[in-house]
Amino acid sequence: ACDTGEIVVKFAHVTNTDKHPKGIAASLLEQRVNDEMNGTMCLEVYPNSTLYNDNKVLEAMLQGDVQLAAPSLSKFEKFTKQFRLFDLPFMFKNIEAVDAFQGSADGQDMLDSMQRRGLQGLAFWHNGMKQMSANKPLIAPTDANGLKFRVQSSDVLVAQMEAIGGSPQKMAFSEVYGALQQGVVDGQENTWSNIYGKKFFEVQDGVTETNHGIIDYLVVTNVDWLESLDAPVREQFLTILGEVTESRNKEAFAVNEAAKAAIVSAGGTIRQLDATQRQQWVDTMMPVWDTFSGDVGQDKIDAAQAINAGL
Amino acid sequence: MEVVLLFAMVIGMMLIGVPIAISLGLSSTLFLLVYSDSSLASVAGTLFEAFEGHFTLLAIPFFILASTFMSTGGVAQRIIRFSIACVGHFQGGLAIAGVFACMMFAALSGSSPATVVAIGSIVIAAMTQAGYTKEFAAGVICNAGTLGILIPPSIVMVVYAASVDVSVGRMFLAGIIPGLLAGLMLMVTIYVIARFKNMPKGEWAGWREVGSSFREAFWGLFLIVIIMVGIYGYPWYSSELGLYKEKAIFTPTEAAAVASVYAFLVATFVYRDMGPLAANGERPRRNVLQAPLALLSVWVHEDTKRALFDAGKLTVTLMFVIANALILKHVLTDEQIPQSIANAMLSAGFGPVVFLIVVNVILLIGGQFMEPSGLLVIVAPLVFPIAIELGIDPIHLGIIMVVNMEIGMITPPVGLNLFVTSGVAGMPMMAVVRAALPFLAVLFVFLIMVTYIPWLSTMIPNALMGPEVIIK
């Protein structure tokens, strides 16, 4: 519990505290803030959606009921459509490209892009690249034809599934495991750590390593709350957050690789694509870019592609 | 300390006659305004979040609606006839048939009081005519009716699943063995009592009656198949694939909506006990060919509207309690109460056995005052994190809670089944309480069994869906 006189910072997120990349990072932040800023600031983590889920947490933040959150990037398209960039398929070659873009001037601009709506982006946290799984082998994009894929609420992801001939399905997250297992839906897309953590691999024929998209998070706060902090306190807090971000983002890749290995050792099937097969997926999904380039801005797309080319 | 004050406020308001929903909502609101930074706006937001953030709760109105169509559609009568044809010839046969009928209706309906009303309003009268005492009849039905929430589908299981975020499909599977076992225990108890007291036995009406009563009840009972096959798929054989499992069609929430549409179609077009084709005054029951316009008029028919309205009203009273209980849950989370209780219990060295006793006692006491769903919304998030720490299976914990709720329904002062039975049987409530007592003892034994034999609950779900994923 916090001492009197300390600035209480509530951090609500939706994962566990010790296995998910976001949960681990949040726990580390909590530990460091409470150690190093003892007496000034007190950070309380509310994991597992116990306080708010990702859809509600930004509303609560604007109300001033919670100070920190780290929803996935697609949740921010309600604030500015630029964030649709991160949902576009095959926009980034790998997690290094994502990292480089987020650290570039274009990426850092996006942190400030929601100030007039009351949100201040503080840091990007990685989860990893998305893979695709279904109840049959997915090698060519045509294999996805007619399959029902569970997707998150996002117009981009819906368009992406339609591009490969799949039928996008919306359902409550708590129903997904059962729905995959009983065959109500056929497939889904997620990062290795999520596929392992939610045991989706158990109820799928296999996972295909497509690396077709990313799931990352944005640590955000309320603009007015951040401004209300004394400058030294704010500086110290942001420094700790920066250090946690850097150290955990380096580990995110390893966390996902470990999850991938764990899936294999638990008896899950992982399928690789060769260069030609992968190019088929790229070609099939690419038209989605045209639909949303206006929302995202061609300059941002070009910047991301320049980074891909340089790696 | 402040938390004690909070609960004292809730209970105090309830006792002076403030509606349960308002007691929960007002106490939590006052607590938040005094002890936290939360604004009134965020309290109001929580009220909406109750729906927006808990998609699984959607199953509740649909199961209530299905149950309403089934109750008004004469399905109960047909089930009872089938049930008497099967087991009526034993000593105490009508009572045993009453339990059997409750079990079948429980598999169609998600609620206990609905089961008591549907079966009890017919069986209690029939039993008294056949020479049973009214007390015995009321006691049997009052208890057997509680199976409504243990045998899937179950509204209480939906509430549990929503408040601790486990799979509804898994909870439903977990209720099958305990539900059958509890029904069997009640039937055996009745048979033993009947032999001792030499209670009446019916005539064996022959297999022909079993067959014809089954054909009559078939359309109602087929709903069980629709729900189970719809949620879990079915085994099938083909020459290419051999024996394989055919895919499921819908989620548990959707199953409930399909069940209501099916129940509506059966009640209005097959049994024709309600709607435009039903007998009306001089006019006999018609079929669709005689009155094709019914296909249009049924949607706005008074009976359809009546059923929708009745189910809607029940949904409102139940869900308004749950929405306000979620404000209280928000307070508890915000103050990190579950964590501090968990830490206290763990540092005191409590093991799973002691913990489960404590849970049972809390729920049994709480169940004396509160309606099950509201109680569950408050207690489940409190005990769930501790249970996970102690390595108790979340599904097992859920079934323990459901059985506790069953007992709460037949113990005074607040027991929905007691109210309903006293209405159905036309008996004072205290008389029903006394009548229910011997069978309550059976449920207590059953509670102990369910608490300490986890596989009763976990065997079927683990076999069909694999072990529960536990995310701390």
Place this chain on the structure above:
Amino acid sequence: MSGAGSGPSGIINSIEENVIAGLLGLMTLITFANVIARFAFNSNILWALELTVFLFAWLVLLGASYAVKTHAHLGVDAILNMLPPAPRRMMALASVGCCLAFSLLLLKGAYDYWAVFADLPPTSGRWFPTGFDLKARSQSFYEVQDVPMVAGLRWLEGLINYGDAYEKLPKVVPYLVLPISMLLLLLRFVQAARQIWRGELDRMVASHEVEDELEAMRAQHNEERD
């Protein structure tokens, strides 16, 4: 339905009952249609789930005031039943006081919550409105997840969204139920308070509700037998 009575109160009754029946019917049909879409057409109505949840919230929040009017809210009346009329009246007054307090607080909260989405100023003050908080940030841009914007509501864009187009329904629409329902709840509690004061009502909670329903059921059964 009981709404068959004539006069303004009969009309209001019938509106309330039709709204309750209609919302539930609509929820069922949308969900059923979604199952058919997936099973028969391998498709999905992506906004079906979210719209159903909104209708659910509207059903329960609007229905709550109807339940006050028909004394249908669940509660404990074991103690009330043991008391003689005079103290019972005192307790009924105390409990209706609690209900009024709840609905007044929640009405302020509900308006404040909704106002920012409507580009209106929320009220200031922690317990009671003390004025308007003109510095609060408007959130009229905020859209729901899936339900698309409908043409009939485009006028909202000019009115509250500074001319920007909505792709999805703005949150101001579903959340509108909050202030409306809390206002209705307050009105119904005021009526109940008046009835208790005059001695026409002795409790706020359902006590005979179950019996009433059974009464209705018996009546129905008798009709069938006749």
